[in-house]
Amino acid sequence: MPPPADIVKVAIEWPGAFPKLMEIDQKKPLSAIIKEVCEGWSLGNHENFALQIADATNFYITEKNRNDIKNGSILRLTTSPYQTAVQLHERIQSSSMDAKLEALKDLANASRDITFAQEFINLDGISLLTQMVESGTERYQKLQKIMKPCFGDLLSFTLTAFVELMDHGIVSWDTFSVAFIKKIASYVNKSAMDTAVLQRSLAILESMVLNSQDLYHKVAQEITIGQLIPHLQGIMVMNCFQASWVDIQTYTIAVINALFLKAPEEKRQEMAHILAQKQLRSIILSNVIRSPIPINDEMAHQLYVLQVLTFNLLEDRMMTKMDPQDQAQRDIIFELRRIAFDVECEPNNSGSIEKRKSMYTRDYKKLGFINHVNPAVDFTQIPPGMLALDNMLYFAKHHQDAYIRIVLENSSREDKHECPFGRSSIELTKMLCEILKVGELPSENCHDFHPMFFTHDRSFEEFFCICIQLLNKTWKEMRATSEDFNKVMQVVREQIMRALTLKPNSLDQFKSRLQNLSYTEILKIRQSERMNQEDFQSRPILELREKIQPEIMELIKQQRLNRLCEGTCFRKISSRRRQDKFWYCRLSPNHKVLHYGDLEESPQGEVPHDSLQDKLPVADIKAVITGKDCPHMKEKGALKQNKEVLELAFSVLYESDEYLNFIAPDKHEYCVWTDGLNALLGKEMTSDYTKSDMDTLLSMEMKLRLLDLENIQIPEAPPPIPKEPSNYDFVYDCN
Numbered sequence: 001m002p003p004p005a006d007i008v009k010v011a012i013e014w015p016g017a018f019p020k021l022m023e024i025d026q027k028k029p030l031s032a033i034i035k036e037v038c039e040g041w042s043l044g045n046h047e048n049f050a051l052q053i054a055d056a057t058n059f060y061i062t063e064k065n066r067n068d069i070k071n072g073s074i075l076r077l078t079t080s081p082y083q084t085a086v087q088l089h090e091r092i093q094s095s096s097m098d099a100k101l102e103a104l105k106d107l108a109n110a111s112r113d114i115t116f117a118q119e120f121i122n123l124d125g126i127s128l129l130t131q132m133v134e135s136g137t138e139r140y141q142k143l144q145k146i147m148k149p150c151f152g153d154l155l156s157f158t159l160t161a162f163v164e165l166m167d168h169g170i171v172s173w174d175t176f177s178v179a180f181i182k183k184i185a186s187y188v189n190k191s192a193m194d195t196a197v198l199q200r201s202l203a204i205l206e207s208m209v210l211n212s213q214d215l216y217h218k219v220a221q222e223i224t225i226g227q228l229i230p231h232l233q234g235i236m237v238m239n240c241f242q243a244s245w246v247d248i249q250t251y252t253i254a255v256i257n258a259l260f261l262k263a264p265e266e267k268r269q270e271m272a273h274i275l276a277q278k279q280l281r282s283i284i285l286s287n288v289i290r291s292p293i294p295i296n297d298e299m300a301h302q303l304y305v306l307q308v309l310t311f312n313l314l315e316d317r318m319m320t321k322m323d324p325q326d327q328a329q330r331d332i333i334f335e336l337r338r339i340a341f342d343v344e345c346e347p348n349n350s351g352s353i354e355k356r357k358s359m360y361t362r363d364y365k366k367l368g369f370i371n372h373v374n375p376a377v378d379f380t381q382i383p384p385g386m387l388a389l390d391n392m393l394y395f396a397k398h399h400q401d402a403y404i405r406i407v408l409e410n411s412s413r414e415d416k417h418e419c420p421f422g423r424s425s426i427e428l429t430k431m432l433c434e435i436l437k438v439g440e441l442p443s444e445n446c447h448d449f450h451p452m453f454f455t456h457d458r459s460f461e462e463f464f465c466i467c468i469q470l471l472n473k474t475w476k477e478m479r480a481t482s483e484d485f486n487k488v489m490q491v492v493r494e495q496i497m498r499a500l501t502l503k504p505n506s507l508d509q510f511k512s513r514l515q516n517l518s519y520t521e522i523l524k525i526r527q528s529e530r531m532n533q534e535d536f537q538s539r540p541i542l543e544l545r546e547k548i549q550p551e552i553m554e555l556i557k558q559q560r561l562n563r564l565c566e567g568t569c570f571r572k573i574s575s576r577r578r579q580d581k582f583w584y585c586r587l588s589p590n591h592k593v594l595h596y597g598d599l600e601e602s603p604q605g606e607v608p609h610d611s612l613q614d615k616l617p618v619a620d621i622k623a624v625i626t627g628k629d630c631p632h633m634k635e636k637g638a639l640k641q642n643k644e645v646l647e648l649a650f651s652v653l654y655e656s657d658e659y660l661n662f663i664a665p666d667k668h669e670y671c672v673w674t675d676g677l678n679a680l681l682g683k684e685m686t687s688d689y690t691k692s693d694m695d696t697l698l699s700m701e702m703k704l705r706l707l708d709l710e711n712i713q714i715p716e717a718p719p720p721i722p723k724e725p726s727n728y729d730f731v732y733d734c735n
Contacts, residue, residue, distance in 0.1 A: 368420030
């Protein structure tokens, strides 16, 4: 007879004693269970004890998480969170340097647990740590010359404990003094600072800026871009290993991004000017992007954020309408005309007003504006507003030969075959803003940065210059007329998107990729894709499809279950991205149990079942919940309900209102796991990935089976070799 569902068999450890095997009744209060365990080892004052998970996390068992205890779990009897917090609170104030160092090390490890963190914070532990940073370290700095490693470790563990405690979101960031901010900033500004201290200091500054507008102003007064940039070059870091330097570079760019993101709109342009002066782009290009060290996901995310924030500086011009009465803005259009047709502004007395108007109208028509009389009206559409005019002027001044060639080339064609430069530039600028998502905030999980945009100070303008020449080339290849304008723009968009997908390293490489994506090549690609997606509609073919579909669906189901057996590493995403924790989940080979457990770091390859502490029988699973209905997406402040995270979230409901919560690393893994779990429950697999696999495999199988429709019988034995011909008169001698 199986044991009751509320009874869990575990092993409990106590230092200096043999572990005990016990049956825990989950209906009993946790305090009663702890009392029973203490009595077994003749320990009094059971209220001073608690149970922990006996693994690297050492998380305390509470009434909230006690249902996570599974059969076979190993627990540890230890002092209660309150007692531990009191002891560490006293120990970190020890007069002995060695005792203090050991206590801070223990505090940094213990602070990862929210139960302990709450108790330590209740003892005003955060204030104690900030006081130690503000003034307590002064005494040790005097000893820094003779005890440099000890000082670095002491400060590092102090800051680590602080960061871990703040990560739980219990204490507001607004509570910290200017003295504390100045001290943290001094560690960033100081030359030859310990690597670990520098990492923690940068992380604290980033969190301050992102979590408090008031702290942003205070941090901005203490930290300048010029002080941060040397960390990207490794100039101010001592004892820095390769991995540590990459982390410091990542933290540094993260702080720059945070300052950029939180800066008032009127200061962002000023900050961008400072970044340009300090040559941030070229420093990132040479020390990060072109570094021999591979770019990891977090660095890629920070580069993507910097790219988005940089392009968002264009939003103001993109959303600014041209004022047809503004003479300075009208002068830009006059300049475009002057460069194109090599004419100077005529004096007011040269010819009649009607003659000058007629001449201007003719030239503006050649320049491809929609409104030939007053082209300023063309730039009243937002987006792209004045940004389009800025791009046109940049192209005319910095690529003058190409600009003149395009304008004169089109002005010499028939009216219906000319590619209107003005109209094309306006629509192209709007398209490029859509492709680069100008004006949108950066996504939490995106790593999609383009190295080529870090190779030029005016990368957007250069991007436009390449694409406007592509547009003119494609127009000619398509032999387009004015009625085909939208078709040409669609082809150009496809050319740009396909070239960007290849992630060119430079603008020249991007240009080269576009050369290979001519209109003819695009037609070939489209034709090939159409053939691959061809769907036959005749009745016999449809019947064959219906017959094959169940076989294909079973094949997809087996693939999904096999992937679940291999397992996946999931992130426990916290408010500090770089401090993410990991856990692993995989299905047992017999498809009856989900094995899962926490990891210290992202694994290389599969994690064995034996090393995963927790189990969930598939038979106990009641439902799979996705998106915003997941409990971890309903929690207060859960990732600010980020849209992309919502799309990757799913939960497994088991027993009575118990959940195992997931956030997939990407859309592919999300589809695999939701499909696999639904398959285990006997439900339909409905993900986009399943539909795509079904279409691909069904198309392949259909084509293979249709090869047999020619009624050609393949003989079992090879056909006999025919006799030699009686003569060879049919042979033609080419000589």
